[in-house]
Amino acid sequence: DTGSAAAVPINEVDIAYVTPVTVGTPPQTLMLDLDTGSSDLWVFSSLTPSSQVRGQEIYSPAKSSTSKLLSGHTWSIRYGDGSGSRGTVYTDNFTIGGLEVESQAVQTAQEVSSSFTQEQSLDGLVGLGFSTLNTVRPSSQLTFFDNARPKLDEEVFTADLKYHATGSYDFGFIDRAKYTGNITYTPVQQSPGYWTHSLSGYAVGSGAFQSTQIQGISDTGTTLLYLPTAIVTAYYRQVQGAQNSQYYGGYVFPCSSTLPTFTFGIEGARFTIPASYINYTRISPTSSTCYGGLQSSSGLGINIFGDVALKAAFVVFSGTNPPRIGFGTK
Numbered sequence: 527d528t529g530s531a532a533a534v535p536i537n538e539v540d541i542a543y544v545t546p547v548t549v550g551t552p553p554q555t556l557m558l559d560l561d562t563g564s565s566d567l568w569v570f571s572s573l574t575p576s577s578q579v580r581g582q583e584i585y586s587p588a589k590s591s592t593s594k595l596l597s598g599h600t601w602s603i604r605y606g607d608g609s610g611s612r613g614t615v616y617t618d619n620f621t622i623g624g625l626e627v628e629s630q631a632v633q634t635a636q637e638v639s640s641s642f643t644q645e646q647s648l649d650g651l652v653g654l655g656f657s658t659l660n661t662v663r664p665s666s667q668l669t670f671f672d673n674a675r676p677k678l679d680e681e682v683f684t685a686d687l688k689y690h691a692t693g694s695y696d697f698g699f700i701d702r703a704k705y706t707g708n709i710t711y712t713p714v715q716q717s718p719g720y721w722t723h724s725l726s727g728y729a730v731g732s733g734a735f736q737s738t739q740i741q742g743i744s745d746t747g748t749t750l751l752y753l754p755t756a757i758v759t760a761y762y763r764q765v766q767g768a769q770n771s772q773y774y775g776g777y778v779f780p781c782s783s784t785l786p787t788f789t790f791g792i793e794g795a796r797f798t799i800p801a802s803y804i805n806y807t808r809i810s811p812t813s814s815t816c817y818g819g820l821q822s823s824s825g826l827g828i829n830i831f832g833d834v835a836l837k838a839a840f841v842v843f844s845g846t847n848p849p850r851i852g853f854g855t856k
């Protein structure tokens with residue numbers, strides 16, 4: 527089997543992408559954020575206090591003839607940006623792009639943090655990290671990809687995220703029409719549960735490529751690209767008026783600045799992020815100061831290859847044994 531679904535930016539600066547999914551019988555449609563940086567599938571639900579729901583679609587297990595309570599099971603998750611949620615667990619039929627998993631663990635939120643309440647176009651997440659990261663207790667649950675694996679034509683899913691446009695996620699096949707040339711693969715170290723791999727180096731603008739191993743995680747649920755401070759300072763040294771602002775919590779620069787491109791390596795292949803992707807957003811609608819899409823990872827303890835980097839390539843997440851990740855030019 528295979529599946530294919532849209533990845534729709536939720537705002538004008540691609541802060542996140544959501545994908546239509548269906549839960550239950552008859553199908554209830556929700557827009558979820560497919561996130562390779564976590565492994566919980568959770569949704570706004572009929573159990574979420576109405577004071578915490580603001581425009582989101584909800585899943586009501588009571589309205590589904592195939593829902594089953596996973597009694598005694600709970601979950602609680604905290605994300606890198608401090609947001610979080612917690613609740614109980616049902617199993618139910620779950621489909622993405624025509625690919626169905628029966629009795630998928632669907633984690634129903636009983637509490638969500640304010641940043642989720644404020645994000646009305648995001649009805650929850652589909653974790654596509656390794657199932658070892660799943661927070662359901664007493665027994666952890668499998669991700670949609672792990673459940674779908676046995677029926678997939680190929681043990682892969684792919685991300686084709688786009689700049690200010692709708693892209694796609696495919697399951698079970700690699701769509702040759704979505705990239706040119708060959709996919710370059712590199713090994714994934716699946717501990718502690720992220721898609722962890724190395725870049726083979728980087729270049730700022732037309733500068734020389736610096737060959738250096740940079741370990742990090744490819745994370746569709748993270749908006750920006752977070753790299754070591756030395757690389758980030760080398761980048762913004764090329765930007766007139768750039769500064770690392772304590773106030774804004776990162777590098778900002780005059781919106782009129784000319785930004786260099788940023789190139790990263792996967793083994794011998796090279797992928798160039800256009801300057802427009804790195805001119806991420808105005809710090810406020812009327813400001814002439816802009817916030818960078820490349821920021822330092824020093825506060826995170828981990829380098830994160832988020833959407834700013836991933837949308838510059840066609841990415842293959844391969845669940846083969848051993849797992850690997852592939853990048854193609856598009």
Ligand SMILES: CSC[C@H](NC(=O)[C@H](Cc1ccccc1)OC(=O)N1CCC(N)CC1)C(=O)N[C@@H](CC1CCCCC1)[C@@H](O)COc1ccncc1
Pocket residue numbers: 541542559561562563564604605606607608609641645651745746747748749750752817826828830
């Ligand atoms: C550097 S991990 C920060 C990262 N969260 C972001 O990237 C959020 C995404 C967001 C924010 C608001 C609305 C919609 C989306 O966006 C920003 O934080 N920013 C964008 C806007 C910009 N102005 C400021 C910075 C993050 O926790 N991702 C997790 C998934 C994410 C959680 C929030 C909702 C959307 C999905 C996940 O993959 C990684 O979990 C961890 C990573 C490392 N250890 C622990 C957890």
